[in-house]
Amino acid sequence: DQQVKQNSPSLSVQEGRISILNCDYTNSMFDYFLWYKKYPAEGPTFLISISSIKDKNEDGRFTVFLNKSAKHLSLHIVPSQPGDSAVYFCAASDGSSNTGKLIFGQGTTLQVKP
Amino acid sequence: NAGVMQNPRHLVRRRGQEARLRCSPMKGHSHVYWYRQLPEEGLKFMVYLQKENIIDESGMPKERFSAEFPKEGPSILRIQQVVRGDSAAYFCASSPRTGIMETQYFGPGTRLLVL
Numbered sequence: 001d002q003q004v005k006q007n008s009p010s011l012s013v014q015e016g017r018i019s020i021l022n023c024d025y026t027n028s029m030f031d032y033f034l035w036y037k038k039y040p041a042e043g044p045t046f047l048i049s050i051s052s053i054k055d056k057n058e059d060g061r062f063t064v065f066l067n068k069s070a071k072h073l074s075l076h077i078v079p080s081q082p083g084d085s086a087v088y089f090c091a092a093s094d095g096s097s098n099t100g101k102l103i104f105g106q107g108t109t110l111q112v113k114p
Numbered sequence: 115n116a117g118v119m120q121n122p123r124h125l126v127r128r129r130g131q132e133a134r135l136r137c138s139p140m141k142g143h144s145h146v147y148w149y150r151q152l153p154e155e156g157l158k159f160m161v162y163l164q165k166e167n168i169i170d171e172s173g174m175p176k177e178r179f180s181a182e183f184p185k186e187g188p189s190i191l192r193i194q195q196v197v198r199g200d201s202a203a204y205f206c207a208s209s210p211r212t213g214i215m216e217t218q219y220f221g222p223g224t225r226l227l228v229l
Contacts, residue, residue: 004156006156032215034217036220041222041223041225042222042223043118043120043205043220043221043222043223044157044205044220045220046217046218046219046220049215049217051215089156089157091157093215099162099169099170100145100147100162100209100216100218101147101159101162101170101172101173102147102149102157102159102207102218103159104149104156104157104158105156106154106155106156107156
């Protein structure tokens with residue numbers, strides 16, 4: 001039962017353009033969402049998060065949007081840079097568990113072409 | 115300011131052997147999470163520990179897997195009698211407090227290969 005889904009396994013964009021990565025979830029108890037970036041042979045690196053009381057959070061080139069009614073969030077990267085090429089994971093915190101464990105999507109591989 | 119440390123980075127074991135994976139959380143962090151990533155999949159929660167306590171082990175296989183976080187020293191994930199299906203990347207994460215809105219910071223992972 002995949003509670004967090006990233007339906008696009010890969011995305012390719014041109015340098016300087018916008019990258020939009022999408023994530024859907026099914027559990028309405030989720031109330032904290034995070035995006036991590038992962039390079040090969042490294043651990044995930046925290047990028048940005050959003051709580052369910054907000055619909056947008058921005059940090060530099062990264063913006064996360066949350067649509068609770070659609071159970072959908074997205075990560076916008078603008079402008080995209082070649083160094084952004086990595087696997088991006090969306091994760092959600094299970095509010096009912098009260099332990100903070102994260103439920104991850106399968107990941108989307110972003111390639112930014114120079 | 116060191117991040118989360120994991121060792122070894124790579125571990126090769128034959129079927130039936132034991133694997134011990136170690137994790138030292140970030141300084142000041144007393145909460146440790148273990149996740150496993152199988153090939154071509156996302157990370158899956160295994161266990162959440164605080165010092166000397168297992169808080170949530172709902173993601174741990176019932177047999178052969180155990181975890182501890184002693185008062186002194188790193189957290190240990192132990193896999194007994196490894197099988198080929200245990201081959202995966204095992205990531206440890208730490209946070210300073212519990213809570214559903216605490217960011218978890220990950221280590222570089224241990225890549226376990228079972229021959």
